[in-house]
Amino acid sequence: MAAVEHRVPLAWSVKLPSPPTVIRAGRGVLLAEQRDGGARELLAVSAGRPPVAQPLPAGPAASSIWGDVVVIGTDSGLVLLDPTKAIAPRFLRLPGQAGHVAVSPAGHRVYALVGTQLIVVDRFGLEILERTTLPGEARAFRVDPWGRLLLARPSSGDSVWVIDAGTNSYIATIRGEWSDDVPTVAPDGTLLTRQGRDLVALAADSLTPTGRVRGAETDRWLAVAWDPRRPALELADQATAPEPSDGAQIYVQVSHSLNEAWARDNATNLQRAGLDARVLPPEGPDDGYRVVLGPYPTREAAEAAGRKFGRSYWVFSRETSPPQ
Secondary structure (H helix, E strand, O other): OEEEEOOEEEEOOOOOOOOOEEEEEEOOEEEEEEEEOOEEEEEEEEOOEEEEEEEOOOOOEEEOOOOOOEEEEOOOEEEEEOOOOOOOOEEEEOOOOOOEEEEOOOOOEEEEEEOOEEEEEEOOOOEEEEEEEOOOOEEEEEEOOOOOEEEEEEOOOOEEEEEEOOOOEEEEEEEOEOOOOOOEEOOOOOEEEEEOOEEEEEOOOOOOEEEEEOOOOOOOOOOOOOOOOOOOOOOOOOOOOOOOOOOOEEEEEEEEEOOHHHHHHHHHHHHHOOOOEEEEOOOOOOOOEEEEEEEEOOHHHHHHHHHHHOOOOEEEEEOOOOOO
16 A cells, blocks of 8 residues: 655555555555454554454444544434543433534534434534524535535435534535535635536636536536646755844644634644644634644745635734744
8 A cells, every 4th residue: 555645655565455445545545444254344554553453333434634533423322432442431311323524624513414404523522512403304424624514415306505603504506416525615605516517617706607617517627726826746845044124933723712622633634734834822812722733934824824724824923932
């Protein structure tokens, strides 16, 4: 087995008895389902470490984008596994069978379809946060890669239910066929859906058509963030760093939470991805825990780092030193 990281092939000295079903691949870890004598197992494989295998309960499974948790929807609730450690799983009882599960892009929420309800769970506190009633039963759903929308596939018909992930409320039903690549949401919020032989782009605010690619029924689509002002696949910073500005420490804030455990877990995941991430503690009683990148010597350097990050960010400065 091998992986490609930053266009460099990395060989993994692991041999599998049979081709696995991949749950998540990326960031140096492969999470896969395999059968060993009929028993279902979760296998975590990475370079430089022995593989970790543990029992995988029956039911739909999903992983966070960081590969640090695998969620299984069982007939009585949710099972949460740490794929890199063979420790006792966590369990949350639900009011019925979870027909489909997903993890939010930030990794702090778990979504489960139970009948006509979309249930939102706090992954760390393992408690139900919200219950959203859908127009009917859904057989699948997916999360907007940027965490703004949830897209659900009804049990019948060629349509898609659009749900606001922030308020957990049903927005609208749109026409669209369901496949591995679409419907999906682009970085600017545009919703991409396949209608007949065409790929159609819908505006984020009004869900009205803004573009159409005709004869695209056999094409595969991937919505990515692209900045044409910078070279593609740029991996290195400028060779010469600019001088610090007035002694202020400038950071790129990538998330903000009142949950310290979630913030530190998020920072750890970013560090595993090779980013200089840390948690800044609250400055006042109404402040929260900030997950930041940096510090950077100038605002320009921080803005450049934020653009490379590829997700929403906020640049700010502090006079005090960050915690070690």
